[in-house]
Amino acid sequence: MLDQRTASDLTIEDxxxxxxxxKPYIHRTPVLTSSFLNDLTGAQLFFKCENFxxxxxxxxxxxxxxxxxxxEEMARKGVATHSSGNHALSLSYAAGRRGIPCxxxxxxxxxxxxxxxxxxxxxxxxxxxxxxxxxxEVFARVEAETGAEFxxxxxxxxxxxxxxxxxxxxxxxxxGLDAVIAPIGGGGMVSGTCLTLSNLAPxxxxxxxxxxxxxxxxxxxxxxxxxxxxAPDTVADxxxxxxxxxxxxxxxxxxxxxxxASEQEIIDAMKLTWKRMKIVxxxxxxxPLATILKNPEVFAGKxxxxxxxxxxxxxxxxxxxK
Amino acid sequence: MLDQRTASDLTIEDxxxxxxxxKPYIHRTPVLTSSFLNDLTGAQLFFKCENFxxxxxxxxxxxxxxxxxxxEEMARKGVATHSSGNHALSLSYAAGRRGIPCxxxxxxxxxxxxxxxxxxxxxxxxxxxxxxxxxxEVFARVEAETGAEFxxxxxxxxxxxxxxxxxxxxxxxxxGLDAVIAPIGGGGMVSGTCLTLSNLAPxxxxxxxxxxxxxxxxxxxxxxxxxxxxAPDTVADxxxxxxxxxxxxxxxxxxxxxxxASEQEIIDAMKLTWKRMKIVxxxxxxxPLATILKNPEVFAGKxxxxxxxxxxxxxxxxxxxK
Numbered sequence: 001m002l003d004q005r006t007a008s009d010l011t012i013e014d015x016x017x018x019x020x021x022x023k024p025y026i027h028r029t030p031v032l033t034s035s036f037l038n039d040l041t042g043a044q045l046f047f048k049c050e051n052f053x054x055x056x057x058x059x060x061x062x063x064x065x066x067x068x069x070x071x072e073e074m075a076r077k078g079v080a081t082h083s084s085g086n087h088a089l090s091l092s093y094a095a096g097r098r099g100i101p102c103x104x105x106x107x108x109x110x111x112x113x114x115x116x117x118x119x120x121x122x123x124x125x126x127x128x129x130x131x132x133x134x135x136x137e138v139f140a141r142v143e144a145e146t147g148a149e150f151x152x153x154x155x156x157x158x159x160x161x162x163x164x165x166x167x168x169x170x171x172x173x174x175x176g177l178d179a180v181i182a183p184i185g186g187g188g189m190v191s192g193t194c195l196t197l198s199n200l201a202p203x204x205x206x207x208x209x210x211x212x213x214x215x216x217x218x219x220x221x222x223x224x225x226x227x228x229x230x231a232p233d234t235v236a237d238x239x240x241x242x243x244x245x246x247x248x249x250x251x252x253x254x255x256x257x258x259x260x261a262s263e264q265e266i267i268d269a270m271k272l273t274w275k276r277m278k279i280v281x282x283x284x285x286x287x288p289l290a291t292i293l294k295n296p297e298v299f300a301g302k303x304x305x306x307x308x309x310x311x312x313x314x315x316x317x318x319x320x321x322k
Numbered sequence: 323m324l325d326q327r328t329a330s331d332l333t334i335e336d337x338x339x340x341x342x343x344x345k346p347y348i349h350r351t352p353v354l355t356s357s358f359l360n361d362l363t364g365a366q367l368f369f370k371c372e373n374f375x376x377x378x379x380x381x382x383x384x385x386x387x388x389x390x391x392x393x394e395e396m397a398r399k400g401v402a403t404h405s406s407g408n409h410a411l412s413l414s415y416a417a418g419r420r421g422i423p424c425x426x427x428x429x430x431x432x433x434x435x436x437x438x439x440x441x442x443x444x445x446x447x448x449x450x451x452x453x454x455x456x457x458x459e460v461f462a463r464v465e466a467e468t469g470a471e472f473x474x475x476x477x478x479x480x481x482x483x484x485x486x487x488x489x490x491x492x493x494x495x496x497x498g499l500d501a502v503i504a505p506i507g508g509g510g511m512v513s514g515t516c517l518t519l520s521n522l523a524p525x526x527x528x529x530x531x532x533x534x535x536x537x538x539x540x541x542x543x544x545x546x547x548x549x550x551x552x553a554p555d556t557v558a559d560x561x562x563x564x565x566x567x568x569x570x571x572x573x574x575x576x577x578x579x580x581x582x583a584s585e586q587e588i589i590d591a592m593k594l595t596w597k598r599m600k601i602v603x604x605x606x607x608x609x610p611l612a613t614i615l616k617n618p619e620v621f622a623g624k625x626x627x628x629x630x631x632x633x634x635x636x637x638x639x640x641x642x643x644k
Contacts, residue, residue, distance in 0.1 A: 030352060032374070051600045052354070113597075271637055275435075278373045278633035280600040311600035315593055321643055 007191075007249035010157055012199035015164040015192070022064040022162060025097050029053050031173045031305075036276045041292050042300040046177070048170045051281050051311025055093040055121065057086035058166050058189055058309050059153070065162030066151040067094040075100050080148035082106070082128070082139050085114040086238060086310050087153035092123030103148055105139045111237070113314040131231070154188030155244035163192030168200065170305045177204050178302035181288040183309055184208035184217045184258065185239035187247030193307070194254035205256040207298075209288040211236045211266060217243055218258045221251060235263055235319050238284035238310065259298070261290035267319045269293060273308075283319060285309045329513075329571035332479055334521035337486040337514070344386040344484060347419050351375050353495045358598045363614050364622040368499070370492045373603050373633025377415040377443065379408035380488050380511055380631050384481030388473040389416035391480055397422050402470035404428070404450070404461045407436040408560060408632050409475035414445030425470055427461045433559070435636040453553070476510030477566035485514030490522065492627045499526050500624035503610040505631055506530035506539045506580065507561035509569030515629070516576035526627075527578040529620075531610040533558045533588060539565055540580045543573060557585055557641050560606035560632065581620070583612035589641045591615060595630075605641060607631040 032047045050058035067079060078101030081091050088104040095102035104123045106115065107130035118125055128138040143150060151159065166189065167180060180197060184190045190208045197204045210217050214232035220243055228242035243251060251258075261269070270286035273279065285308045292299050292306070354369045372380035389401060400423030403413050410426040417424035426445045428437065429452035440447055450460040465472060473481065488511065489502060502519060506512045512530045519526045532540050536554035542565055550564035565573060573580075583591070592608035595601065607630045614621050614628070 056600065274602050275635075275637055278378065278602040280596050280602060315596055315640075316643065318637075318640070318643070321638065321640070 005157060007157065007160070007246040010161060010195055012195065014157070014161040015168060015196055018065040018161040019165040019168060021068050022061055022165065025054065025064045025068070025094060026060055027053055028169055031170065032277060032279070034277050037289070042296055043292065044303045045292070046170070046174045046303065046305045047277070048166060048305060048307050049279065050166060051279060051285065051308050055086070055089045056117070056310055056312040057090060058163060058307070059086045060090035060093055061165050062156070062159030062162030062188060062192070063087060063090035063151065064094040066156065066158040067091065067098050067100070069158055070149060074149050077147040077149065078102060079151050080104070080139070080143055080146060081151050081153060082135050083153050085110055086312060088118045088123060089114065089121060089312065091151055092118050092121035096122040101146070101148070103142050103146055105135060105142055107135065111314045114312060117312065153241070154186035154191070155246045157246060159188055160191045160195065160246060160250070163189050164195040165192070166307060167193045167196040167305070170307070171196070171201055174303070174305060176303060177201070177305045179205040179207060179299065180305040180307065181207040181209055181292065182307040183236070183239055183284050183287045184210050185284070186241040187217065187243045187251050189307060189309060190255065191247045191250035194250035198254045206254055208251065208255055208258045209291040210258055210260050211239055211287060212260045212262050214240050215260050217251065218260050220248065221255065221258045224252070236266055236284040236287055238282060239287065259291035259295055261287055261294055265290040265294060271320050279308070280311045280313055281308050282310045282313055327479060329479065329482070329568040332483060332517055334517065336479070336483040337490060337518055340387040340483040341487040341490060343390050344383055344487065347376065347386045347390070347416060348382055349375055350491055353492065354599060354601070356599050359611070364618055365614065366625045367614070368492070368496045368625065368627050369599070370488060370627060370629050371601065372488060373601060373607065373630050377408070377411045378439070378632055378634040379412060380485060380629070381408045381412035381475070382415055383487050384478070384484030384510060385409060385412035385473065386416040387484030388478065388480040389413065389420050389422070392471060396471050399469040399471065400424060401473050402426070402461070402465055402468060403473050403475060404457050405475050407432055408634060410440045410445060411436065411443060411634065413473055414440050414443035418444040423468070423470070425464050425468055427457060427464055429457065433636045436634055439634060475563070476508035476513070477568045479568060481510055482513045482517060482568060482572070485511045486517040487514070488629060489515045489518040489627070492629070493518070493523055496625070496627060498625060499523070499627050501527040501529060501621065502627040502629065503529040503531055503614065504629040505558065505561055505606050505609045506532050507606070508563040509539065509565045509573050511629060511631060512577065513569045513572035516572040520576050528576055530573065530577055530580045531613040532580055532582050533561055533609060534582045534584050536562050537582050539573065540582050542570065543577065543580045546574070558588055558606040558609055560604060561609065581613035581617055583609055583616055587612040587616060593642050601630070602633045602635055603630050604632045604635055
């Protein structure tokens with residue numbers, strides 16, 4: 001079974017199997033370019049637009065791989081998770097497509113737009129306090145009551161194999177890349193990117209981008225072991241969670257570097273993307289562009305894939321409008 | 323010369339010549355779909371995303387056709403126009419690509435984002451008061467001083483032939499349509515759509531969508547002659563201008579119907595598009611979706627092309643955030 005293996009057992013065949021499994025349920029999202037942003041950065045940027053993905057985020061890839069990989073018997077009891085948002089949406093969407101229940105434990109402070117969307121996809125929300133202890137306590141109760149299969153937002157090999165399909169598409173859609181950059185929270189997308197690129201395009205550099213105010217991955221990477229923050233606060237609300245053993249495996253083995261950006265730099269990059277590219281992206285996915293603008297010497301002259309991870313924004317409270 | 327002909331002389335060959343002429347300077351914009359909006363409307367909607375166009379709007383098609391169709395001698399003195407916004411951007415962009423000057427007379431009340439963008443593309447702005455008389459007076463002075471070629475935002479056959487290229491692409495990108503709907507202000511996009519569809523796909527219905535608060539085209543269509551409003555006020559600020567003789571020709575001969583929507587319906591459709599499709603669109607391009615949601619019986623079961631005309635929004639003042 002996939003979930004009895006460890007991160008180092010994952011192979012490119014797991015990614016390929018995931019891609020076949022989830023293709024009916026996901027979009028092959030477009031890659032957009034911006035001559036304005038190319039001029040501004042001195043790099044050639046290829047934006048993989050997972051904000052256009054089903055359920056509004058790349059997380060539907062991993063969630064669908066987990067849901068559709070379950071045996072009939074396991075599927076009957078449904079799936080369950082805790083999530084700050086997009087994984088909850090995505091697991092609800094995937095469970096809905098399979099016709100099985102999805103229980104979600106969510107902090108009561110999560111954006112209303114995300115709660116509404118989880119319910120819109122048929123997810124059943126149980127609220128917890130915004131602390132690790134409350135979340136674990138409430139989740140244990142939900143899991144015991146339902147017998148549902150736990151699908152962790154990122155520390156799950158099925159999820160990592162699913163996220164890995166994103167950069168496989170990006171490679172097919174671009175004519176050669178020198179680097180790929182993705183935001184890092186728990187590290188699911190970055191781990192999937194590592195799985196795919198280390199196998200299919202090992203010369204491509206892999207950068208992770210993180211908010212300064214939630215820089216546990218940055219500090220872990222420099223220290224050589226996982227350092228978890230207690231309760232980081234950042235506008236990039238999808239990136240508050242810490243690395244876990246499976247994602248740390250990929251980050252520590254395959255990531256070229258981790259770059260950070262301040263809150264204002266993230267907000268400026270988010271607004272710039274909306275303004276010039278005309279796409280709605282979350283603050284989390286603006287972190288890569290913010291770090292590219294901050295470190296032009298790292299990316300100048302390179303062909304860089306930039307993973308836009310999601311577009312689920314509460315349009316009533318934009319960070320640049322006070 | 324094209325500009326000595328009248329609207330009834332325009333042929334599909336003018337559209338084809340325009341497409342060849344402008345291809346190096348424009349994007350072939352993507353067509354996006356939304357299963358959520360299909361479910362909501364009961365129609366199959368195909369959104370032609372000119373918000374991703376160069377300079378952020380379809381108007382670059384007509385402007386580029388005018389600019390690159392000029393003789394060397396005419397081009398030397400540059401081009402000039404008056405515009406509420408996107409035509410000014412587009413003409414500045416096209417003139418910049420040809421390396422000739424572009425003079426723009428713009429109301430001082432135009433959105434700051436549009437003024438900044440005109441200057442960003444190299445356009446030279448002369449401000450006027452937000453009235454027809456001031457605009458005409460200031461423009462006459464600019465034209466006399468520069469000798470520049472006047473390119474009207476829409477009542478210009480070169481411009482109409484350029485806008486016509488948009489629905490030619492839309493036809494190629496979709497596998498058969500029953501209807502196309504576009505917003506109507508002065509009628510440049512609708513006229514181009516009529517030119518193309520009446521020649522290449524005469525069975526396709528053509529709808530124009532207009533704000534109730536600037537419904538001069540609607541009233542003209544019902545009356546059978548042009549009725550111009552004096553100073554309409556609407557959130558759809560690209561749609562305040564009246565029809566002129568060349569656009570009236572196409573509207574009166576080829577449009578199936580004109581539908582209208584209230585300010586609140588337009589704002590709701592705009593926000594819904596941002597939220598579900600993750601694209602930044604102007605209020606003006608939300609008018610078609612607003613009228614589709616308001617008149618489901620007209621569109622149910624049909625394959626409908628929806629022209630998203632532009633994405634140049636002042637992100638600091640969104641109409642749903644007070």
